[in-house]
Amino acid sequence: MPLEDGTRPVVPRAFHFGDESSREDAAHLGMWIFIATEVLLFAVLFTAYALYRLTYPDLFQRAPAHMDVFLGTLNTFVLVTSSIVVALAVDSVRKGRDFAGAALLALAVLLGIAFLSIKAAEYAKHVRDGALPGAWYAYEAFAVPGANLYFTLYWVMTGVHAVHVLVGVSVLVTLMLRTLTGEFGARFHTPVALGGMYWHLVDVIWLFLWPLLYLT
Template identity: 40%
Template structure:
């Protein structure tokens, strides 16, 4: 694979540059983990204070869309991991097709999420805009849906950024591959997988509680 534009003067070698990129994205992901960590913390505190309301509110989320979206994200992550492997094996065109597949799945995720938001609006589950819930649990359910909308919309913004980054890389890969682009793709892939892992935790905390009718 060609060296492309090579490496900046602060690096001793291409390998040094790629190691710095990988460590750099992990440092960034640590800060991202704390961003979502604050949301998780708030979730656990309010759930502890309102267990029945959180279970009841959770039953109002759309388990079918939530489960489908989880499968979609897992599959998109699989495609991105394959794209990295394909590029390293010199299969540039296959890599681009895998990236396009991952982006389409990302867009499908976002459109299903938008459908879900619309459904929740019609069911009067949007705090601050139109919210009504069976009286004894209304306050706790409003807390649940506030956290739900903040967490899932921040997650959706991450998805949009991820799709844009993958698109930019797919366009740059059209002509030729380079070790620099390969390192960039590995970095973008780590971000994509991280956003996928965050969704898995959100899915368990948002959609699954209260399903057994307890």
Template identity: 60%
Template sequence: MPHESTAEHWGSEAARAHAAHLGMWLFISTEVLLFAALFTTYGVYRSVYPEVWREAQAHMDVTLGTVNTVVLVTSSVLVALAVHATREGRPGTGGALLGLAALLGVTFLVLKGVEYAGHAREGGLPGEWYRLEALPKPGASLFFSLYYLLTGLHAVHVTLGVGVLTVLAVRAAAGGFSASDHTPLELGGMYWHLVDVIWLFVYPILYLS
């Protein structure tokens, strides 16, 4: 339960939780605007270099991208189940589910690292480091620059999310949450779902379209 002074400051536990959720929604809005700008930039350059974009996408590892999508969606489901379990008074189960979700987040990052290594070996690097002999056309290096920008920024968010989930899992296992007091868990879940939704936009435009 929150300290009495904290409860008095906000007026009630409900008001404190509402303020925390509002703050998270504002944060999510800024993240949506950031990635919306990047997606728009990607779309503009795709319209300028349509043929090159299609050829560059042929060098994407669709299998790894698809596996990572399944991994991230599964982790998001586990987080939702963790919140549900905690609301029902089973914080221990919630902590275990959060731990599994964090492990899947690490799996996502490892697979992304494998994919990056493959691109590096064939020369599909950003900017002045671009050396992909199979696709020497103008605009190809720009595709890979945007690819690394989008996926790299998303990977940073995944890394932060794994840290958040790990902390929440430890707190849950230690009895830090209850059916009536689990706002941090809900906020962490909101952030992780944001990471998942962003990837569900990144995946099709880079690997499938």
């Protein structure tokens, strides 16, 4: 309500939450809702994969033989390791070990970049082979009806995931820099925890993509 002089009082930011614990709970709820929307996005892609696999079972069983299982598995190791590192970083920041937390976030960033670099090398190989999506498909080693459909799904699913990894790396870089400046620590670390949740989501999604596209 306005004061006697007609001006409005200055209300502290997020005052309606009452205390820091309530603000943290609200932030986590918001992140869980965001994660749910991301899960819905990938659920659509996984559903498309399942439907086409039911339609072309033989094709989808033969296709992984033309994938680079080594690079896919290496990327799985890299991403799982990065998720562990992020969890350790969040724990370090919560305990007030800001420098250690920032260092771990930096390591996670490097692992994220390594993942994208390996994926780029794999994409380059597919381009050279002609294993491109849709009408651009020209992969002679797997020139069977419907093969372009499999690789179209592969490019779309892994491409969307790679974009999420790139966003995640950007988030981790921001968190690392803000931790180094002392903005995050034992007293306030909610953004670091939320960033960690996003990165774990990226990791979990890849753990579904890896067996579907490379192993089965």
